[in-house]
Amino acid sequence: MAKHGAARDDSRSHERLRGGTVRRAAKHAAPDLDRLIHERMRLGIVSALAVNDSLSFSDLKKLMGTTDGNLSVHARKLEEAEYIACTKSFEGRMPKTQYRLTAPGRRALERYLDHMEALIHATRDR
Numbered sequence: 001m002a003k004h005g006a007a008r009d010d011s012r013s014h015e016r017l018r019g020g021t022v023r024r025a026a027k028h029a030a031p032d033l034d035r036l037i038h039e040r041m042r043l044g045i046v047s048a049l050a051v052n053d054s055l056s057f058s059d060l061k062k063l064m065g066t067t068d069g070n071l072s073v074h075a076r077k078l079e080e081a082e083y084i085a086c087t088k089s090f091e092g093r094m095p096k097t098q099y100r101l102t103a104p105g106r107r108a109l110e111r112y113l114d115h116m117e118a119l120i121h122a123t124r125d126r
Contacts, residue, residue: 036081037112041066041074046109049084049101057097075099083108 037043044064048055055063061071078084083105087098101109 033115034108034112036077036083037108039074041070042078043112045071045074045078045099046083046101046105049099050106050109054087054098054100057099060099078105081105081108 037046041064045060048060048063057068057071057075060075061068064071075084075086079086081104082102084099085102087100089096089098
C-alpha cells in the first residue's frame with residue numbers, strides 16, 4: 001500500500017487523543033497523510049462509499065457534482081490502489097458501473113481520519 005501514498009503504520013504518528021494533547025501526532029500527521037485520499041474528489045468518493053454499500057457511476061457523478069471524465073480519472077486511481085472495487089454490468093443495453101469501498105480502502109480512510117483528528121485536536125489545544 002505504501003506505493004500508493006498510504007500512511008505508514010507508525011505507532012507514534014497514530015497516537016489517539018484520549019485525555020490530552022498529542023503534539024507528536026500533529027507533527028507527523030501532515031507528512032503521513034495518505035495523499036491518494038487527501039485529494040478532494042477522491043476523499044469525497046471514499047467518504048460516500050463508506051456510508052453506502054455501493055453507488056453507481058451516475059450516483060457518484062451527481063453526488064460529487066463532476067464530469068464523467070473527472071470522476072473516471074479519480075475512480076481509476078482509487079481502483080488501482082485497491083481502495084474501491086468496480087463492477088460493470090448491463091441493464092438491458094445500458095452499461096452500469098457500480099463502485100464499493102474495499103476493506104483496504106476502509107482502513108485507509110480510517111487512518112486518514114485518525115490523522116486529521118489528531119491534527120485538529122492538537123491545533124485546537126494550542
